[in-house]
Amino acid sequence: MIFILLLLPAQACADTPTSPSVITLRILDHTLTAEIAHTPAAREKGLMHRSALEQNRGMLFIFPTVDIYGMWMLNTAIPLSVxxxxxxxxxxxxxxMAPFSTxxxxxxKPAKYALEMNLGWFTEKGITVGHQAHGLDQAPVAE
Structure with missing residues (x-):
């Protein structure tokens, strides 16, 4: 009789949470890191229940279709610009957007993405309507 023993690496069995998927984007000469919200659950949760957001870090919402989208701040304590x-x-x-506002x-106009950053981030960097975010070609497809 032959017995086969499978040994899995310790990390394969660990119940440690994984960090959210991120993407690096560039607008003008400014680089930022954005967590990706491309699933319905991730888009619904957004940045809820967080007390702070690191500098030059945000969240990129990827929508399944190009359309008019709305964002609000339910259960979100961090003041944000979108x-x-x-x-x-x-x-x-x-x-x-003001914290906790609905x-x-x-x-x-019809949008494909929404990028949330700390309140005033776009203004501080001189980023305005018409500027382009580069790096979106690395983003996953929305579910």
């Missing part, structure tokens, strides 16, 4: 982007990464509009902020 930039809505088209399929080419061109910024359509930027809105500032008031929606909509894309000015």
């Amino acid at each position: 930039a809505f982007l088209d399929e080419q990464g061109i910024i359509l509009n930027i809105a500032n 008031v929606p902020h909509y894309s000015a």
Whole structure:
């Protein structure tokens, strides 16, 4: 009789949480790291239940279709600015959002992405409507 023993690496069995998928984006001469929200669950959760967001770090929401989208701040304590982007990464509009507000902020035109950053980040960097986010070609397809 032959017995086969399979040994798995310790990390394969560990129940440690994985860090969220991230993407590096560049707008003008500014580089940022964005967590990716490309699934319905990730888009619904967003940046809820967090107390802070690191400098030059945000969240990229990837939508399944190009459409008018709205963002709000339910259960989100961090004041944020959101930039809505088209399929080419061109910024359509930027809105500032107050913590815990359920008031929606909509894309000015049909958008494919929304990028949330700390409140005022876009203004501080001189980033305005018409500027382009580069690196979106590395983003996963929305579910």
